[in-house]
Amino acid sequence: MPLTKELILNALKNVIDPDLHKDLVSLGMIENIQIDEAKREVSFKLVLTTPACPLKEKLKNDCLEAIKTHVGEDIITHIEFGAKVRTSQQTIKKENVLPGVKNIILVASGKGGVGKSTVAVNLAISIAKTGGKVGLIDADIYGPSIPIMFELMDKKPETIEKGDAMRIIPFDKYGVKLISIGFFVEPEKALIWRGPMASNALKQLFTDVEWGELDYLIIDTPPGTGDIHLTLVQTLPIAGVAIVTTPQEVALADARKAINMFRAEGINVPVLGLIENMSFFTPAELPENKYYIFGKNGGSRLAEEMKTVLLGQIPLVQSICESGDSGKPVAAISGSIEEKSFSELAGKLTQQLSIWNELHKIVDVEKHEEGCSCKN
16 A cells, blocks of 8 residues: 555544544644655654643554554654644733733632742743743742742843833743842842732833743732732733642632632633642652641542642652752752652643633634644
């Protein structure tokens, strides 16, 4: 049987997306098919909408099996991965004050002290390590902590003149472009700002920064549900929000309020899922042991109640705290169990955003965009 592109495409139509029940060809996931008839070799690119896709190996194996079954067992198949991150539907619908930024993701919590900033920092680094273009904004006006976590205390970002305005150049560390209100204030002084003052400072922080092209801009928000959150959703096209909690009931109650706020009429920000931090304690000398200090499975129960996804469970281990304090977040340290936890979280979060963008896409606006969706 002669090898043709049509034959290969027909074979790959048998690989079905488990969520949307569409084949990979219809979803635009197959590109650049090359055939060497003499060697009986086929190569093509498998294009994902996120480089952090957690199922890339499964999709690859399914494609190999489809070629073997429907074309021939003697075919040698080479598959290259690619990624084209789709612009969020909110960005398409709403004028974007941050041109070049495809997806803006909030990391929020109803309660302070649940490790929201730690999660935001390690999440950003984990996505960047997969090849994604990532930015991070420390929007915690009253308690910015990102300068400490990136070992950038007492540092001031550079500025350039562009047109009639001065533009701020974000720091670039561990592959993440980052900016914080903490770079512009004295670290020892408390920020005593009324709501409008804080909101105006935050708007300037967003719009005056030269972000360039970003796949994801992650915003570390203050705890609670207040003026800053309203400013963000009114000013920016938010693609989705991830809610951070701990398993204890007092944190879950506040996380429930945060989810309800983002789902409220007039706000309508997609809740991508719940992140349970400090899920269990694992001693360094007993890495297989788990002690549920703050309760067990609180995050999964809340996710089920609120009809959302539990994106991940991050253990309570000393290294996560120490690495943040030392300016080298644990996600930047290869080979650790903690790095794996955040890597899995990054895959799950970007996966949920890809699903949302695919299910709610505006077809007539996005005809020019090619790509695929990465699903559960």
